[in-house]
Amino acid sequence: MTLLEDGFARRFHYLRLSVTDVCNFRCTYCLPDGYRPDGRKSFLSLDEIRTLTRTFAAMGTHKVRLTGGEPSLRRDLTEIIETVASTPGIRKVALTTNGYRLRERAAEWRRAGLTSLNVSVDSLDARQFHRITGEDKFAEVMAGIDAALAAGFERVKVNAVLLKGLNDHELDTFLGWIRDNPIELRFIELMQTGEMDERFARHHVSGETIKARLLQSGWLSQLRGQDDGPAQVFCHPQSQGRIGLIMPYAKDFCADCNRLRVSATGKLHLCLFGEQGVDLRDLLADASDEAALIERVRLAVQGKARSHYLQQGLVGNTPHLASIGG
Template sequence: MTVQFEDSYSRKFYYLRLSITDVCNFRCTYCLPDGYKPAHKNSGFLSIDELKRVVSAFAHCGTSKVRITGGEPSLRKDFTDILSMISSQEGIEKVAMTTNGYRLAKHAQSWRDAGLTNLNVSVDSLDARMFHQITGENKFREVMAGIDAAFDAGFEQVKVNAVLLKDLNSSELPAFLRWIKDKPIQLRFIELMQTGDMNSLFEKHHQSGVSIRNHLIANGWLMKVRERSDGPAEVFCHPDYVGEIGLIMPYKKDFCDSCNRLRVSALGKLHMCLFGDYGVELRDLLQEDKQEVELIARIQGQLADKKQSHFLDQGHTGMTPHLASIGG
């Protein structure tokens, strides 16, 4: 290991969220309600060689977990090759992806064979009509079949992401709890976050996860100890349930104290935070293997400017127009 990536608040970074495309084929109300529209004119998304140099630099500096994000990452034709490349990097112990699940039933086994170790699938409702309303796509049954296929392929646990939306899916907690009673699913409720394009939606549908947290604690759920490469969820388990519940509450006090992750966009920009004000260009240092020392130095230099908080609770949304733009 060359040097451990660390910021001025002594936070160490074991976790890289690597976007490989900002294209998505769903039209979720909280992200891309009008569908995907290209917002850039350049030479395209990072190539597999450029992605390899990103991962190599992070692995040499203590990162052990890479999450592949989008957009919808499986839209890349070379997605399986990207999985194989990342999983073969020395020091990388976990290769995760976040997906809308529409290709999962067909490819779960090949993705696992290529080195995928952890899987997050977005399921915002267990009601097919509400799922359609939120995602803009009538793909509920295909996504659920994909989760079954993931278990058949040997994934011991599947994480399921549901964005908590007041007056849409906020009454579905009992149904979700029944679903995970006998299934090794970690269901993660994610608070709706305010982004540049979504002010009115946020005002109408934001709901705090605190009420769910209080309900869980009152009903015998216990919080699990967090591991160093875990994401930001508070995870709860119950002796009567095979599944788990996770809560991601970015408006909670001190949410950023345990930050352990950095982001690189599909266009090769380093982002200190999902809600940061700028991205740092890395692509010029991703053209040759011999540039790694300089690449690491640039990343480490930028960590000195990483802020203590995202300041979401103060109404700050940064430069992020929507969650697909730099990998959610």
């Protein structure tokens, strides 16, 4: 097995695979003007996804997260889940979704092999949810989370980007919600991207301030698993739910990076920020090119930078988070 390891001895077991960059929401921190097509794009086919997943599994990947845009806009999403889940070596298949199709599809995706879910809920107030996402879908999304729990997902993860002046006052409301619900609530620190300079300056909330509040309130830090994402997870003896903090501006955030990204058009991205990506698609059409694909990925990973350098204000070439799957 060719294990993926970079020049800083970081090993990569976790692939974030975007299946589309199209999204039907207009979140203020990502696509405030809605999705704007950049020409006619051809997203990875089911066969290309099969080849890609099998090749990454051969290099030690055992967790795949399907992302977007909004993945459920793919009509063949269930087939994609089945394909990834049935790949030898893949033990976990996760999905990040805005939740608008979750109520009717949760059980179907579970049967297809999906093992975990992340649902975006940026406010527990329906009017504020509408203001942040551009869509009046709060009731549908919350019903989708209930449907996911009923379908057998043991702990649904809920993503919330805290935004100064919009939802940062809702921390206690969120904590109250998860007290009696098996939710792992992920607070994601707003990240600066190429199109978000002004909004970042206006709405950024430091994750360190949230962490300090949690520790003062009796929340306890948990150990991070080998194929977990970047969140620092906290639990509380009086809460059924947990808290995860994703703080990209924290010191040494990149030190234990374990994930790579492939865009919906087949480009390998070593980081959410900073580079144009390495094209893999020419090697995906022919399944017999697996050795060449492994070598291209291996060489690219060896050149991965030590850090994303966000602290220095370097936001790279990423225009918005939907462009390569967040």
